[in-house]
Amino acid sequence: MGQNSNAFARGKLGSSVPSLMLVGGLALSWTLFAVSAPNDSDYEINLLVVAVVGIIFFTLGLFGLAVRVEGRRRAVDRLATILVTLAFFIALTPLISLIITVVSKGAVRFDVDFFTLSMRNVVGEGGGAAHAIIGTLIMTLAASIISVPIGLLTSIYIVEYGTGKRLTKWITFFVDVMTGIPSIVAGLFAYALFEILLGPGTRVGISGSAALAVLMIPIVVRSSEEMLRLVPNELREAAYALGVPKWLTILKVVLPTSIAGITTGIMLAIARVMGETAPLLVAAGFSNDFNFNIFEDRMQSLPNFVYYSYIAQGSIPEAYLNRAWAGALTLILIVMVLNLGARLIARTFAPKLGR
């Protein structure tokens, strides 16, 4: 049964042609590079370049063949499909490269020492990031304590009390704008605020938390607002009909229904803010030592630890770089766990909207 017996398949390339063309293109490219290589025994054929050139051959070849067999319009369609698929794989490449690098290089110092020691009196080998991890946890906790109530109350105002009012329009617009504040500007603001309060050169943990709160509040407001809007109006109206005051309705009916989504939003905001280096660099400063008091003295944070380990490599660069990679691995693990946990909570506990 040949292709020509099927009237609908006439004038079309067979389904195996693209794959064959891809293999052919890669083979041709490899042969070209192998043949034209200088007789230097040290010369290594760069596989990446071979692959890129091979894909170019494949694209041109398939396009040319399709123009002859299928006609110009269908050939352009094939070209578009190739380009779009290529775009996707190009985007995956940095992600894969990043994950492989961080896991392989971070595993070198991913040991107990790293999680229990600080960098106090450490020059070169040894030391750990325990002070940085604790600092991150403390400052993020303080930032959450500041931003979650304010963010939640604001979203309650927007959804429950403020429909149609002009104040709501301003608040919504500026919250949207604030999601785009550069993180270093938030850090400079917190520094400026505490400089006026406590004198110039102040770098203190609570200042870092203030900067983080400025970044967290818009995220919390937007995600909570979405979740509150998802609560069906019938629930609210049923409560009103039973004589429940508005504030009790919100507390006992609306919030518990949307609590899963709100928790997800808060966890995502925390994950985003945990990885912020620039504001903490400016506001909370740099420290090698444990610090459990947020109101006094500088506090190190994990992203800052990674940054300084890279920027200020000391006598043994290897040791500093290894610590930086281990810190990066820890950071990615924490952020990924928070992200996945948040989505899991959203999936399992979300109110089942009747369909």
Next chain:
Amino acid sequence: MTQEMGGPTATTPPARPKVVVRVGDRVFSGSARGAGIFILAMLAAVSGFLLLEGFPAIVADPEDISLLSGQSFWLWVGPLVFGTFWASALGLLVAFPLAIGIALFISHYAPRRIATTLGYLVDLLAAVPSVVYGLWGAVILAPAMQPLYVWLEDNLGFIPFFAGPASGTGRTILTAALVLAVMVLPIITAVSREVFLQTPVLYEEAALALGATRWEMIRTVVLPVGRGGIISAAMLGLGRALGETLAVAMVLSATGVISLNLISSVNPSTIAANVALSFPEAYGLNVNVLIASGLILFAITLVVNSVARWIVNRRSEFSGAN
């Protein structure tokens, strides 16, 4: 039964039930409104404090400020503003076509079942902290790009962008722009994906029924309908790239001059990266200078983000929230 109608002594309407205003309601609604006003106050405070602390640097004599090395403030900040826009523009140039391609792939080309998973994969790129990107860019990407820069100088050196001695470490503005592109890609992809998924199915099916190929359908229906959304996605990405600090600070070896050369080791720095690198050792009026440059960055990103949100809000299909 007769009733007197009309006239000055009309029947009184039944007494309305008094509206009970509970204390709880007052407290709760008051605190909710207070929180909303607090947000507006916070934005005003950010601008206010930056202005307050940055102002002394603008009016002071440049001779007093060691960071400026004799130049006026505006002469010092000019190359930084150029560098900020230059790096972001390069990054956006790389990221924008890729992001549109990926969004099209996920919405129109990929099999339905794995489309959401693919979307999650791209969103994973957004979850990685920027300091990890900086580390990856400086340690992995820069050395990998270095042979390419040498090749560019050898073969395309007549173009001004690729002239000048290729950097030995690969830490140039082009590498930094590539890292920025990777960071900005997820945002543009996510918004574009939403836009493409909201194209009216009727129009798509009409195009296909008239015999259009899939690409022709996309070109004539999906892209024109989604044009406003794509532009706002690009502006959101631009806003993010303008404020990105760590990636540039760690990857770039900056000298602070205006230069269009993409592959040399003489590179303009960005405002954010400059603040990050200079702030820890700054003292006195130098701090005010850095805060003033932060204020300029704030103003720039405010304008870019406001325009982007305004474009989004104009289209009634989506209001900014997914």
